Amino acid sequence: MSQLTVLSEDQRDALQELMNVAMGQSADRLARLTSTFVTLSVPRVHAVTDTLDKVLDLLGLGKEAMLVTRQSFLGKLRGEVLVCFGEQGASELSGLMGYGDDVDASTQDELLMDVTNILTGACINGLAQQIQTMVSYGSPSLMARAKSLREVLQEQILQGYQSLVLEVRFEVESHSFMCDLLVCITDDSAAVVIEAVDQLLSDF
Amino acid sequence: MKVLIVDDSSMSRKLVMRALPEDFATQITQAGNGVEALEAFHSGAAEVIFLDLTMPVMDGFNTLEALKKEDANAIVIVISADIQPIAQERVRNLGAAAFVKKPITPEAMEQALFDVGLI
Numbered sequence: 001m002s003q004l005t006v007l008s009e010d011q012r013d014a015l016q017e018l019m020n021v022a023m024g025q026s027a028d029r030l031a032r033l034t035s036t037f038v039t040l041s042v043p044r045v046h047a048v049t050d051t052l053d054k055v056l057d058l059l060g061l062g063k064e065a066m067l068v069t070r071q072s073f074l075g076k077l078r079g080e081v082l083v084c085f086g087e088q089g090a091s092e093l094s095g096l097m098g099y100g101d102d103v104d105a106s107t108q109d110e111l112l113m114d115v116t117n118i119l120t121g122a123c124i125n126g127l128a129q130q131i132q133t134m135v136s137y138g139s140p141s142l143m144a145r146a147k148s149l150r151e152v153l154q155e156q157i158l159q160g161y162q163s164l165v166l167e168v169r170f171e172v173e174s175h176s177f178m179c180d181l182l183v184c185i186t187d188d189s190a191a192v193v194i195e196a197v198d199q200l201l202s203d204f
Numbered sequence: 205m206k207v208l209i210v211d212d213s214s215m216s217r218k219l220v221m222r223a224l225p226e227d228f229a230t231q232i233t234q235a236g237n238g239v240e241a242l243e244a245f246h247s248g249a250a251e252v253i254f255l256d257l258t259m260p261v262m263d264g265f266n267t268l269e270a271l272k273k274e275d276a277n278a279i280v281i282v283i284s285a286d287i288q289p290i291a292q293e294r295v296r297n298l299g300a301a302a303f304v305k306k307p308i309t310p311e312a313m314e315q316a317l318f319d320v321g322l323i
Contacts, residue, residue: 017216024305028287204218
């Protein structure tokens, strides 16, 4: 059974707050990179023990085609961050970064990897710091182009990243750019997170 | 001092309460979003407001805006994970007296209260 199925309301609340702090650091890095103001959504915690349909409903990301990048993190805390951009995410991002219309595809992909690396690093470091553990990172890569999240998540579930999905949306003010960050934590390492949450809660 | 703590996370509200100096608060009211916060403020529950920014229903920016519009007589200290320089500048422009980054510690709380002249 997944650790998440037995999370109490207090544990879920605490976990959401840990993610809030971590995602705040990601938003700050993105804002500094793009010289903009980034609006953060309230982080959400999802169990991926439900059916894929239910998970997709909860994520609210629909069936539209997306551009998805990924970066793994390793250590006691292990999993993968997926950054879901809109289908036009690459060109929106290059526009945001001040590149002209004639920017080539490889430069756009490079930008996507840079942003994935920055968002993942800030967020996972923020989370790891709070639960007092160390992580290392794999290289970011393009996971899917013009694929629905259904297809992407199906692959994730098949690979065992099914325990915990933490979600936040970043929207850049006055621009059309936005992306969703999904932190997928493996079932075995979810125990590390929950242990840290319990420690926090026991302080009260 | 009547204290209002506004945050959608109950753990975060507890952290704020724990960080307050002993005997600082004579009354503590909690709210989970901006709408609840404004209701509590209108019922006379706040001289000092500790306000989160990222919240459902009504976020901290809109709450500050509403308080500013009615020229509210309360000291607002923002406690948030949204550490973007622009966020900090905005809350100052909207009338917040101080900004403290999450997670709040007793030391950071004491410094903020000292900076705004409350201790």
